[in-house]
Amino acid sequence: MELILKETIDTLGEEGDIVKVKAGYGRNYLIPQGKAMIANKSNIAILAKQQAAIASRKAAQRSEAEKLADRIAAVTVTIAQRTGEDNKLYGSVTSSDIVAGLAAHGVTVDKKKILLDEPIKLLGSHTVPYKAGYQVTAEIKVEVVPQAEGEAQ
Numbered sequence: 556m557e558l559i560l561k562e563t564i565d566t567l568g569e570e571g572d573i574v575k576v577k578a579g580y581g582r583n584y585l586i587p588q589g590k591a592m593i594a595n596k597s598n599i600a601i602l603a604k605q606q607a608a609i610a611s612r613k614a615a616q617r618s619e620a621e622k623l624a625d626r627i628a629a630v631t632v633t634i635a636q637r638t639g640e641d642n643k644l645y646g647s648v649t650s651s652d653i654v655a656g657l658a659a660h661g662v663t664v665d666k667k668k669i670l671l672d673e674p675i676k677l678l679g680s681h682t683v684p685y686k687a688g689y690q691v692t693a694e695i696k697v698e699v700v701p702q703a704e705g706e707a708q
Contacts, residue, residue: 556581558591559602571602571609617689624693627685632656632695635702638678647674648699653683675699
C-alpha cells in the first residue's frame with residue numbers, strides 16, 4: 556500500500572514522502588490517525604501544490620531543532636548524587652534527572668528523546684545523545700559529582 560505522509564514519522568519518512576507500508580498498518584493506524592493519506596492521482600496532485608509550504612515548514616522545524624541542539628551543547632548539567640564506599644553511587648542518574656538539570660538552565664527538552672541506553676551509575680563526565688529532530692542530534696554533557704554531606708537531595 557502506498558501512502559503520502561502528512562507528518563514526519565521517524566520509522567517511515569518525512570512529511571510529503573510517498574512510502575510503501577503494509578496494508579494493515581496503513582489502513583488501521585496511519586490513515587485513521589490522520590498521519591497519512593492514500594497515494595492516488597488526486598492526492599499526489601494536491602501534494603504537488605503543497606510542496607512549497609511543506610518545504611518551508613521542514614526548513615523552519617529543522618532550524619528550530621538546530622537552535623535547540625546549540626543551546627543543549629552550550630550547557631553542562633551537573634548532578635549531585637549520594638555516594639558510598641569507593642565513590643559508587645547509591646542510585647543512578649536517569650533521563651528524568653537530566654531533563655530536570657537542563658530545565659534548571661532554562662532548556663526544556665522531551666524526556667523521550669534522550670538516548671540513554673542505561674542509567675548512569677558512575678561519577679565523572681558523561682555525554683548523552685539527544686535527538687533534537689530532523690536528523691539533528693546534540694550531545695548533553697552530564698557531570699555526576701558526589702553530594703556534599705548534609706545537602707538535601
